[in-house]
Amino acid sequence: MMKNVYQGGIRLVLFDVDGVLTDGSLHLGALGEEVKIFNAKDGVAVALLKSHGISTGVLSGKASDALDYRVSQLKLDLAITGRSDKLRAYSQLKRDLCLDDREIVFVGDDVIDLPVIRRAALSYAPADAHELVRWEASHITRTKGGKGVAREVAEHLLQLGGLTLEEAYAPLLNKWSTHDVQQ
Template sequence: MPGTYRGPVRLVLFDVDGVLTDGILHISGDGECFKNFNAKDGVAIALLRTHGINCGIISGKASRSLDYRARELKLEIIVTDCHNKLIAYNDIKYKLNLTHEQIVFVGDDIIDLPVMKAVGVSYAPCDAHELVRNQASHITISPGGHGVAREVAEHILQQGGLSLEESYQRLLSEWGRHEAKQ
């Protein structure tokens, strides 16, 4: 059927700092952390969801700004303050009854390497650590915090048999129903 995603991916997991953000932490005098998120990545989450692909985060850090953004995007998987991402990944994989080939991970720093080695496909932003770029299946043109998730989403859908235009048709026709957030 034309316009139907036919790829194996069922879940995309993102690191946060350096992937969904530029990695710069703004910390107030009382320790509150502020992060810069890119609106394009919010659309990417909605885009993947319209094709039956769930999304989540596995982050080494926790903050109120991250919690807010994760709730706003209605992410299916939210793991923060995670010191061993491979354990979290394996737990998610087991609970959702998925194979490695059905999961994509996007990471940028050395803490992400064990998960990147475990998943079927991995992505790294172009400004990721060299060891991470060497491990990644794909390297984005975008640096962290500048639309990495959007680039990853479009690539996954194109690898799954959709043109760029077909990728967005369903999202555009169902925009209100998915409550897409930029």
């Protein structure tokens, strides 16, 4: 069994959805049904983080059936959706899980995300995030929203925790079949 060598202290990575896991476009059908376009690379990112004992979740101002399906498909550890007061939801989540800001990473792209970006230990913003968010985030990805932001965040975070890319991916590559990797 491969030893988890990640030493970063982060226990949870939370992702905003629209503009982070998607490109922010809204695809609506004639009856109002919503279709979201997700990137397969971000599914691998979830498995990568989990393989190092880091929980994953979404904190989204919107709720949708498409998002619920993707959360279930990726087996995210938690999903807080339909909450426009993200700081209140984040604070409640911390209490419920007995976590401290120092143990949480947040990835957001728009001004509604700023209160959480200011609180989490580390924050990331996609390359095309709102200017105010880019100013305040700890890190800006090279990737735009919906184009694999979560994958870039996961790799960067694990490298900050002292791993090489090879070490970061070793648990997945050595035992791919035992990890539930959904792209």
